[in-house]
Structures are given as structure tokens and as C-alpha cells.
Amino acid sequence: MAMPEWLRRRRSKHENGEEAGTWTKCPKCQEVIYRKDLVENLSVCPRCHYHFRMHAFDRISLIVDNDFAEVGGDILPGDPLEWIDKKSYPQKLAADREKSQLTEGVICGFGTLAGFPIALGVMDFNFRGGTMGTVVGERITILLESARERRLPCIIFTASGGARMEEGMLALMQMAKITSAVTRFMEDGNLFVTVLTDPTTGGVSASFAFQSDVVVAEAKAMIGFAGRRVIEQTIRQKLPENFQTAEFLLEKGHVDMVVERAEMKPALARILDYSLGGHEVAS
Amino acid sequence: MNVIVEREKGLLELEKRIAELRTLNANQPVDLSAEIAALQGKYAQIQREVFGAMSPWQRVNMARHPSRPVAGDYLAALDRFDELHGDRHYRDDPAVIGGFAKLDGRRIMAVGQQRGRDTKENLRRNFGMVTPEGYRKVKRLVLLAVRLGLPVVTFVDTKGADPGIGSEERAQSEAIASCLYAFCSARVPIVATIVGEGGSGGALALAIADRVIMLEHSVYSVASPEGCAAILWGDAGKAEEAASRLKLTSEDLHAFGIIDEIVPEPLGGAHRDAAGLIAATLQRVAVALDGLRALTSSRLLEERYRKYRRIGAWQGRNRETLSAVR
Numbered sequence: 091m092a093m094p095e096w097l098r099r100r101r102s103k104h105e106n107g108e109e110a111g112t113w114t115k116c117p118k119c120q121e122v123i124y125r126k127d128l129v130e131n132l133s134v135c136p137r138c139h140y141h142f143r144m145h146a147f148d149r150i151s152l153i154v155d156n157d158f159a160e161v162g163g164d165i166l167p168g169d170p171l172e173w174i175d176k177k178s179y180p181q182k183l184a185a186d187r188e189k190s191q192l193t194e195g196v197i198c199g200f201g202t203l204a205g206f207p208i209a210l211g212v213m214d215f216n217f218r219g220g221t222m223g224t225v226v227g228e229r230i231t232i233l234l235e236s237a238r239e240r241r242l243p244c245i246i247f248t249a250s251g252g253a254r255m256e257e258g259m260l261a262l263m264q265m266a267k268i269t270s271a272v273t274r275f276m277e278d279g280n281l282f283v284t285v286l287t288d289p290t291t292g293g294v295s296a297s298f299a300f301q302s303d304v305v306v307a308e309a310k311a312m313i314g315f316a317g318r319r320v321i322e323q324t325i326r327q328k329l330p331e332n333f334q335t336a337e338f339l340l341e342k343g344h345v346d347m348v349v350e351r352a353e354m355k356p357a358l359a360r361i362l363d364y365s366l367g368g369h370e371v372a373s
Numbered sequence: 374m375n376v377i378v379e380r381e382k383g384l385l386e387l388e389k390r391i392a393e394l395r396t397l398n399a400n401q402p403v404d405l406s407a408e409i410a411a412l413q414g415k416y417a418q419i420q421r422e423v424f425g426a427m428s429p430w431q432r433v434n435m436a437r438h439p440s441r442p443v444a445g446d447y448l449a450a451l452d453r454f455d456e457l458h459g460d461r462h463y464r465d466d467p468a469v470i471g472g473f474a475k476l477d478g479r480r481i482m483a484v485g486q487q488r489g490r491d492t493k494e495n496l497r498r499n500f501g502m503v504t505p506e507g508y509r510k511v512k513r514l515v516l517l518a519v520r521l522g523l524p525v526v527t528f529v530d531t532k533g534a535d536p537g538i539g540s541e542e543r544a545q546s547e548a549i550a551s552c553l554y555a556f557c558s559a560r561v562p563i564v565a566t567i568v569g570e571g572g573s574g575g576a577l578a579l580a581i582a583d584r585v586i587m588l589e590h591s592v593y594s595v596a597s598p599e600g601c602a603a604i605l606w607g608d609a610g611k612a613e614e615a616a617s618r619l620k621l622t623s624e625d626l627h628a629f630g631i632i633d634e635i636v637p638e639p640l641g642g643a644h645r646d647a648a649g650l651i652a653a654t655l656q657r658v659a660v661a662l663d664g665l666r667a668l669t670s671s672r673l674l675e676e677r678y679r680k681y682r683r684i685g686a687w688q689g690r691n692r693e694t695l696s697a698v699r
């Protein structure tokens with residue numbers, strides 16, 4: 091299926107072929123991999139199966155059929171705390187816009203997945219570590235509100251280091267705002283699915299990531315409330331290698347399933363099918 | 374070391390001197406009243422200097438003051454408090470206490486995060502850092518309150534949710550997420566008061582409310598200053614700098630519309646007149662509850678939704694062109 095031009099343009103440089111002839115290294119097993127091979131393998135290390143963190147538009151192109159209409163893309167960050175440390179917050183935002191080709195940490199919109207119309211949100215770790223500030227909160231809230239109006243299932247891919255410090259309490263309150271939207275969306279009987287990708291922690295993990303009907307974890311993803319470093323510093327000892335991995339969470343009963351990237355779309359399609367129900371209630 | 378406790382030391386010395394002179398004055402013929410008055414003047418002056426305009430970091434330390442009234446003190450000041458225990462799954466978390474209560478005759482469900490008043494109690498209560506069982510207990514009590522039509526009153530005081538191995542293994546994220554969900558959808562009035570430190574999502578889990586009250590020198594922050602400094606600069610020692618940037622004081626949060634009202638504290642902090650401060654706070658809670666009583670539950674939910682919907686909403690002034698990325 092041909093990829094639409096707008097999507098091809100917004101995908102990352104290495105995935106749309108510009109960097110196909112270069113090499114990269116697997117951060118997990120240090121294997122040197124030819125970019126083109128990595129892209130063909132959906133950015134999964136052929137040797138150790140490490141799932142590279144994905145650019146939001148690469149993810150979208152992997153999930154939707156051929157269509158995606160973005161909502162909330164014109165909502166952009168301000169600087170409510172007039173934050174400045176080594177750089178000002180607007181400077182940090184500008185640098186990340188340049189680096190990631192994204193306007194904020196989440197892309198939201200509507201499309202179809204294996205023929206099922208869906209609302210889709212995809213967070214991107216490349217933009218300020220996927221942190222949740224007012225724009226992420228507002229975009230996801232708009233997505234849930236419009237999905238509720240249209241009575242469509244909603245799927246959100248999470249990737250986040252937590253709340254965005256530079257927006258202070260306004261960032262924390264996005265947990266409350268999104269939760270409010272989630273309650274209305276779910277109480278109307280709509281299906282909510284979250285896919286937790288590497289890494290999902292902090293305020294995102296402790297709100298909508300775990301409020302959904304079905305919690306899917308991408309293989310090998312790190313998922314938790316507190317970051318690994320914080321816990322290690324608190325208890326002054328090393329954590330086991332598998333701690334907070336998707337597979338660990340499955341064993342502990344925190345997630346419904348662990349899915350490999352290559353299987354993600356078909357797995358989601360199977361879940362979406364059940365949202366059509368079966369029992370006809372005579373009215 | 375708590376910087377407020379440090380700064381109080383000189384004042385406490387002076388207080389002792391004044392008391393000594395008073396006793397002396399009463400028991401001997403020489404009139405010392407001029408000297409006492411001078412010392413009292415000096416005391417008042419220093420007190421104003423020390424507490425008149427506190428920096429954000431000093432506020433953080435005031436919020437953590439070992440003598441500051443804790444949630445349990447507010448619960449003890451209610452007409453009645455019938456504690457309910459446990460999450461029905463694993464254990465009873467001592468870092469959070471809650472149960473049926475009466476506030477000037479009003480039947481309520483009261484819940485508070487309880488840090489210890491000393492080292493021994495702090496160890497037992499995990500410094501007020503709530504574990505998943507604690508959040509599940511709170512959620513259970515909120516759902517019970519909804520069933521019985523009891524308003525929920527919370528007292529928030531925590532550095533943050535417990536970050537330990539056990540808490541991760543027992544799904545801390547899910548526990549907080551479910552608590553947030555329960556507060557957002559509860560069809561009864563909720564009044565939350567930030568009585569000490571409101572740290573991150575662990576505090577928010579008890580603070581989604583129709584009315585949020587905050588003590589003047591309490592702080593409420595996206596992360597503890599130490600945590601923020603560690604996250605941004607890899608150095609928890611820069612907590613004071615983080616505190617100055619985070620806009621975590623009651624005045625800042627009132628300006629942002631995140632809290633609704635501020636309870637003034639006596640000069641020197643809540644612990645200088647704990648009983649008076651607690652009574653004044655509970656009075657505010659009572660007034661807030663009475664104001665919410667008139668609302669139908671659907672109106673209540675609608676207004677709560679709108680309240681949180683507005684926070685950080687895009688208002689047009691931050692709009693930039695997208696041409697740079699298109």
C-alpha cells in the first residue's frame with residue numbers, strides 16, 4: 091500500500107530512506123546494524139530483539155491503514171513558568187522541534203486500523219523525553235472528547251518520562267484533566283486501549299496508561315511508576331535486569347499482553363473486533 | 374537539616390530569656406519590665422525578618438517542619454472519626470488513614486496522608502509515602518462514600534508516592550491511576566486540603582476535588598524539589614534552585630487557578646498555633662461543603678470536569694506558525 095505523501099514527509103529521516111546507507115548501533119547488545127536492514131525489521135534489533143524507540147509518525151504509518159487526520163496539531167506550548175536554567179524553556183522546545191521534527195510530545199488523530207475507524211494518540215520520546223505538559227494534556231483530552239462524540243474506540247501509545255518539570259504544577263494537573271476525559275469516554279461504553287512502549291513511567295504511567303480497558307505492552311519496554319535510577323538510589327542496590335520490563339509486568343499481572351512490534355497491528359485489530367459487541371439489546 | 378528549624382533556634386532562645394526574666398520580675402523588687410519590653414520588641418522584629426517573606430525553599434522546609442500539624446491532627450479535631458482499615462487485598466497502609474467522620478454534625482468520609490511526628494512514627498508510616506495498598510484503601514473509601522452519599526474530605530501531606538521495589542511489584546502506577554479515576558467520577562462533593570507537602574502524583578491522587586484549600590506555607594509541586602533537580606540537572610543537591618523555579622507556593626498556585634483558597638498561617642507557621650489553625654481550616658472545609666451541597670450530582674460532575682478541563686488549556690496566545698515543521 092502506498093504511503094500518503096504527507097506521512098512520508100513527516101516520518102523520520104532514517105525511515106523515509108534518507109539515511110538508509112548509514113550504520114547504527116543497538117544500544118542493548120552493541121550490534122552494528124545497517125540502517126536499511128533495521129528499518130526493514132521495523133526498528134527491532136535482528137540480533138537481540140531490542141525494540142528501538144520509534145518516531146511518532148513512523149509508528150502511525152505502522153498502525154493506520156493509509157489515512158490519518160491529525161487533531162490538535164495547532165496547539166503549541168507556551169512558557170507559563172517563564173522557566174530558565176541552562177537554557178530557557180522555549181529554547182529547549184525549539185531544539186527538540188528541530189531534532190524531532192515534531193511540534194510536541196504527542197500526535198493525535200483519526201484513521202482506520204485494519205478497516206476499523208479509530209482515534210489514535212502516539213507519544214514520542216524524542217520530544218522532551220515524551221514528558222507530559224499542557225499541550226500533551228490538551229491534545230489527548232481533545233482526542234478523547236472527539237472520540238466520545240464519534241463513539242469510536244481510542245488507542246493511545248505511551249512513551250514518557252513523566253510530567254514535564256518546566257511547566258510545573260500545570261503539567262501535573264494534566265493527569266487530572268486526561269483522567270476526567272477518560273472517565274467520560276469509558277463510562278459511555280467506548281473501548282479504550284493503551285499500548286505501553288519504552289519507556290512509560292511517572293505521571294503518564296500513573297494515569298491514563300493504566301486506566302484503559304486493555305493494557306498492551308510492547309515487548310521489552312520498560313514500564314513503571316518510579317524510574318529505575320530513583321529506585322536504585324533509594325534502596326542503594328542494583329535492580330534485577332528484568333525489573334519493570336513488559337515481560338515482568340505480564341508475570342505480575344499488571345498488563346493484559348506483551349506484543350512484539352511486528353504483531354502489534356494484527357493484535358490491535360483482534361481487540362478492536364470485540365468492541366463491536368455481539369449481544370443485541372432489544373430496545 | 375530543616376532550614377526553618379535552624380532559623381527558629383535563636384528565636385526559641387529569646388523566648389526562653391523572656392520567660393526567665395518574667396519569672397525573675399515577679400519574684401524580686403527590681404523592675405525589669407523595660408528590659409522585657411525591649412527583648413519582646415527584638416523578638417517581634419526578628420520574627421518578622423525570619424518569617425515575613427520566606428523564599429520558596431524556606432516554604433518547602435516550613436511544609437516539612439517536624440512540629441507542623443499532620444493529617445491525623447485534623448482528623449482528631451473532628452467531632453467523630455471512625456477509622457476504617459485496609460485495602461481488602463494485601464495490608465493496611467499506615468501512611469494513609471481514613472474513615473467515617475463528622476464535621477460539625479456533617480457526615481463525611483475523611484482521608485489523610487499521615488507522616489510521622491518523630492523518627493519512630495515516620496518509619497512506621499513510611500514518611501507519609503503511600504504504597505499501592507494505601508491508594509487502594511483510599512479508592513475503596515471513596516467508592517463507599519459515593520454509595521452512601523457522603524462527601525469526601527481529604528488532607529494531603531506527602532513527599533510523593535512510595536518508590537520502592539514492593540510498590541512497583543504491586544502496581545503503584547495502577548493504584549494511583551485508579552484513585553484518580555475514582556476521584557474524577559465520584560458523584561459526591563470532594564474537598565481537599567493541602568496541609569503540608571503536596572508531592573507529585575502521589576499527592577494528586579487525593580487532591581482532585583471540587584474545592585482545593587491550601588495552607589499558606591504548604592507547598593504543592595509537580596515533583597519534590599530534590600526530585601526535580603535530580604531529573605533536570607542530575608543533582609538532588611540543587612533542590613533550593615528547583616524550588617525557586619517550580620512555582621510551588623500557595624500564592625503561585627492560586628494565581629494559576631490550581632487551588633481555590635488559602636488559609637493564612639500565624640507568623641512563624643502553623644505549629645505556632647496548631648489548634649487555632651486546625652479549627653480555622655476545618656471551618657473552611659465546612660463552608661466549602663455547604664456551598665457544594667446545593668449542587669445535583671450531575672451538575673457537580675460537570676463543574677468538576679470543566680474545572681480540570683480548563684487548567685493549562687490552550688488559550689490562543691501561545692499559537693505559533695507551523696510552517697517551520699511542515
Ligand SMILES: [Zn+2]
Pocket residue numbers: 116117118119120121135136137138139140
Ligand atoms: Zn541488539
